[in-house]
Amino acid sequence: MTGALEGRVALVVGAASGIGQAVAAAYTAEGAVVVAADRDGDRLERAAAAAGAASSVRVDVTDEASVTAAVQHVLDRHGRVDVLVNSAGVLDEGPLAQMPLAQWQRTLDVDLTGVFLACRAVLPSMLAAGSGRIISIASQLGLKGGVGLAHYSAAKAGVIGMTKALAREVAPAGVLVNAIAPGPVETPMVAGISEEWKAAKRAELPLGRFGVPAEVAPTAVLLASDPGGNLYVGQVLGPNSGDVMP
Numbered sequence: 001m002t003g004a005l006e007g008r009v010a011l012v013v014g015a016a017s018g019i020g021q022a023v024a025a026a027y028t029a030e031g032a033v034v035v036a037a038d039r040d041g042d043r044l045e046r047a048a049a050a051a052g053a054a055s056s057v058r059v060d061v062t063d064e065a066s067v068t069a070a071v072q073h074v075l076d077r078h079g080r081v082d083v084l085v086n087s088a089g090v091l092d093e094g095p096l097a098q099m100p101l102a103q104w105q106r107t108l109d110v111d112l113t114g115v116f117l118a119c120r121a122v123l124p125s126m127l128a129a130g131s132g133r134i135i136s137i138a139s140q141l142g143l144k145g146g147v148g149l150a151h152y153s154a155a156k157a158g159v160i161g162m163t164k165a166l167a168r169e170v171a172p173a174g175v176l177v178n179a180i181a182p183g184p185v186e187t188p189m190v191a192g193i194s195e196e197w198k199a200a201k202r203a204e205l206p207l208g209r210f211g212v213p214a215e216v217a218p219t220a221v222l223l224a225s226d227p228g229g230n231l232y233v234g235q236v237l238g239p240n241s242g243d244v245m246p
């Protein structure tokens, strides 16, 4: 570790598990002051301690007031938010022809509107500071689509589109906005999927295997770092085992 994020204040949303937890750990290892945020309080406490986070805060990204309060927690304690990582997400499956509106809406609420709310909440302080980094975990399914995953693919494509639009909007003011679109990564999110599906998926991947969270987190370090991340604006980086080659 090189201290690439020394002294940076980072809010990592979705830090109780998987990729968000690995990003929180990688950021603290690089010298950042991390505030770990998640909806799941028990797992959050454990994950925040394991990651060496400065503090943790409960947040439901679908709840506007909860997101505002989480960002205020960071501002009250640390005076600024240098980096926002959006890693909260949910995934379930279902063919679109039978998909209840509530299932569609729930996925859009967490995976897309949650990212919007968090971005909107941190932007005033980042714009006032004239600097900041926003990194959202999208998915390669937002680029290629997935069977039974129309809701999830739509939400992730939305994150990618929003990332590009927001990047154009705020880069002139010094705030750099980018996305990471991982391929399949071994986390609790994919733990419930059948071994048969996973074996077929692995066979499709040029690398022949899923990633692990620690292999995604360094991309989030790069995007937050100076000078490494300085020229990335509205980009979608793909640690994806070769699943998509844009």
Ligand SMILES: NC(=O)c1ccc[n+]([C@@H]2O[C@H](COP(=O)([O-])OP(=O)(O)OC[C@H]3O[C@@H](n4cnc5c(N)ncnc54)[C@H](O)[C@@H]3O)[C@@H](O)[C@H]2O)c1
Pocket: 013, 014, 015, 016, 017, 018, 019, 020, 037, 038, 039, 040, 059, 060, 061, 062, 086, 087, 088, 089, 090, 091, 110, 114, 137, 138, 139, 140, 181, 182, 183, 184, 185, 186, 187, 188, 189, 190
């Ligand atoms: N695992 C994969 O294969 C994969 C691939 C591509 C993209 N992603 C994306 O990466 C991100 C992290 O996923 P993961 O695999 O680490 O999953 P995970 O289930 O391990 O972690 C997701 C976290 O989000 C939190 N969360 C869910 N709803 C929330 C809400 N309303 N408010 C606050 N927190 C909430 C959960 O409590 C959990 O801690 C997600 O956005 C996911 O869509 C995952």
